[in-house]
Amino acid sequence: MTGLHVEHPGALALVEDLGRPGLAHLGVTSSGALDRGALALANRLVGNPAGAAALELLVGGFRARVEGEAWFAVTGAWGSIRLDGRPVAPYAAARAHDGAVLELDVAERGIRYLLAVRGGIEVPAVLGSRSRDTLAAIGPDPVTAGTVLRIGAEPAAPVPVVDREAAFPPPTGAVTLALLPGPRADWFTAAARAALFESSWRLSEQADRIGARLLGPALERERTGELASEATVRGSMQVAGDGRPTILLADRPVTGGYPVIAVVAPGSLDAVAQLRPGQEVRFRHA
Secondary structure, eight states, rough: OOOEEEOOOOOOEEEEOSOOOOOOOGGOOOOOOOHHHHHHHHHHHHTTOTOOOEEEEEOOEEEEEESSSSEEEEEEEEOOOTTTEOOOOSSSEEEOTTEEEEEEOOOOOEEEEEEEETTOOOOOOBTOOOOOOOTTTTTSSOOOTTTEEEEOOOOOOOOOOOOOSSSOOOSSSOOOEEEEOTTGGBOOOOOHHHHHHSSSSSEEESSSEEEEEESOOOOOOOSSSSSOOOOOOOTTTOOOOTTEEEEEEEOOEEEEOOOOEOOOOOOOOHHTOOTTOEEEEEEEEE
């Protein structure tokens, strides 16, 4: 059997694929990797299908011993990667021999590594996905020290010699996200809608797979009544009673009762996954 014997999972290690969309009517959110582009890239580098299950590693500090031989690739966050103490290039496929120790240090850029292994991580699927939903506690448990993760059968596609697209590490400075109009934008004053795009925001420490809360000016409502709960989508920007917005992410609840002033455009969602607490965020019209 080929597998990964996890010796140290770091801050949080989760098995994630592309999630379980289309089940909101059952009260189940989509979940899946927060940085979907990084997942697809890591899988492509080792010849896997784009949605093969991989490890999403928060911050870093991960160490595992390879059982058998395996190709792997690390994308998303950018930091020091070592195999038996020797540096390994990020965003590239590498071969690990039986017994080799793989280590990922604390990320220097971005905050979530995606570690794909050729064959994918084999854990039982729940409702058609191997993803962990941290809000509903659906899917495989978070990876702990001593866990042995089985690696699936080799895919038909080879490990590509050269990837077809250039890849860049997450930025360390201000990140600009594209916004689409929200269904309840008219609940806010014109000044609040303007402030959303004209102000500088920062990611707070209240950020996880459920949502990312932003620090900045309070967004004043024009309508102050109660809003009945309504469906949410990934990227919805809800504004709580204190006027502070939160971007809802993969493990969000399927409904919410705060008005949604805007929605992060799909092309900007991966960038949200790599924001670090305190990092500057600005918005533009999509």
